[in-house]
Amino acid sequence: MPDIITVGEAIIDFIPTLPGKGLADTPAFEKRPGGAPANVAVGVARxxxxxxxxxxxxQDPFGRFLLQTLAENRVDTAAAVITGEAKTGLAFVTLKENGEREFIFYREPCADILLAKEEIHSGYIQETRILHFGTVSLIAEPSRSATYHAVKLAREAGKTVSLDVNLREALWPSLNQARKEITQALQWAHLVKVSEEELNFLVGPGVSLEEGATALLNLGPDLILVTLGARGCYYKTKKSGRTIRGISITPVDTTGAGDAFTAAMLTRLADWGLGHPRQVTSLSPAILEEFCFFANIAGALTCTKNGAISALPLRLEVENRMGLKAK
Known part of the structure; x- marks a missing residue:
């Protein structure tokens, strides 16, 4: 049984063959496997x-391609569901010269939204150590109910629940609904990964990292992880908080960097023997700092290649940049 299970969307990312252009000016695109929860699962395996x-x-070529990609990367898909009712979701993603990303999503309807509560295998969820989910699957039914059902099963079984805020504004009916749903999701998670921009969206601009992370902690989580791009990340628990540096790289494509960070953090927690949410609160500052630095490197290395899943690093690559002897 997997130690870490992710639940949510697996989609196709179309990335430009010529970087630095907006979507309207891009002459051609290349398909890549993506979807934040799927990226995290592959990141863990790598x-x-x-x-x-x-x-x-x-039940289309893109769906088969995604399942094959997960299998090739040693991700267990025993609980995956295939449908002929809708096609696999698509996203067109580009990074302009000014560093701004553009997204266009084709998701109405798409297969991952149709995941139903009845299709969640309780035993599969209850036997894992960590369940990870994002907010895209909370936008519409029936995937919203299915996601919360999985989260509740994990909580009731005493498992650790991880959340990636992963705000995709274009997909939500309104920003007010997004804020309300994400705030509710935060109450179910033991640890939360959020970008600095997403933190500002949730708690308001002009708030310090410490104040913003504390506000999220007050909703129920035990650990808040704020990714800061090239500056590294900031972690906050009820006992401590600190900014942890990253490494210097020449970025090519930032797609999937946050997913690599999350995968690295969850992998180190599982390595450490995390089996119960109470253990999150027992993590010492020294352990958290080491895990965060490891995760920062994983995220940074992902930015040195194009795509999301195709750019996720191997453990040896991360450990070499840490100066650690690979196991």
């Missing part, structure tokens, strides 16, 4: 962890 994925795939 770092030597034991990962599983729960989601719904279209």
């Amino acid at each position: 770092l030597g962890g034991n990962a599983g994925f729960v989601g719904k795939f279209g």
Whole structure:
């Protein structure tokens, strides 16, 4: 049984063959496997962890391609569902010269939204150590109910629940609904990964990292991880908080960097023997700092290649940049 299970969307990312242009000016695109929860599952596996994925795939060439990609990366898909009712979701992603990313999503309807509560295998969820989810699967039914069902099963079984805020504004009916749903999701998570921009969205601009992270902690989580791009990350628990540096790289494509960070953090927690949410609160500052630095490197290395899943690093690559002897 996988130690870490992710639940949510697996989609196709179309990335430009000529970087630095806006979507309207891009002459051609190349397909790449993507979807934040799927990226995290592959990221865990590439770092030597034991990962599983729960989601719904279209019975089409893109769906088969995604399932094949997960299998090739040693991600367990025993609980995956295939449907002929809708096709696999698509996203066109580009990074302009000014560093701004553009997204266009084709998701209405798409297969991952159709994941139903009844298709969640309770035993699969209850036997894992860590369940990870994001907010994209909370936008619409029935995937919203299915996701919360999986989260509740994990909580009731005493497992650790991880959340990636992963705000995709274009997908939500309104920003007010997004803020309300994400705030509710935060109450179910033991650890939360959020970008600095997403933190500002949730708690308001002009708030310090410490104040913003504390506000999220007050909703129920035990650990807040704020990614800061090239500056590294900031972690906050009820006992401590600190900014942890990253490494210097020449970025090519930032797609998937946050997913690599999350995968690295979850992998190290599983390595450490995390089996119960109470253990999150027992992590010492020294351990958290080491884990965060490891995760910062994983995220940074992902930025040195194009795509998301195709750019996720191996454990040896991360450990070499840490100066550690590979196991």
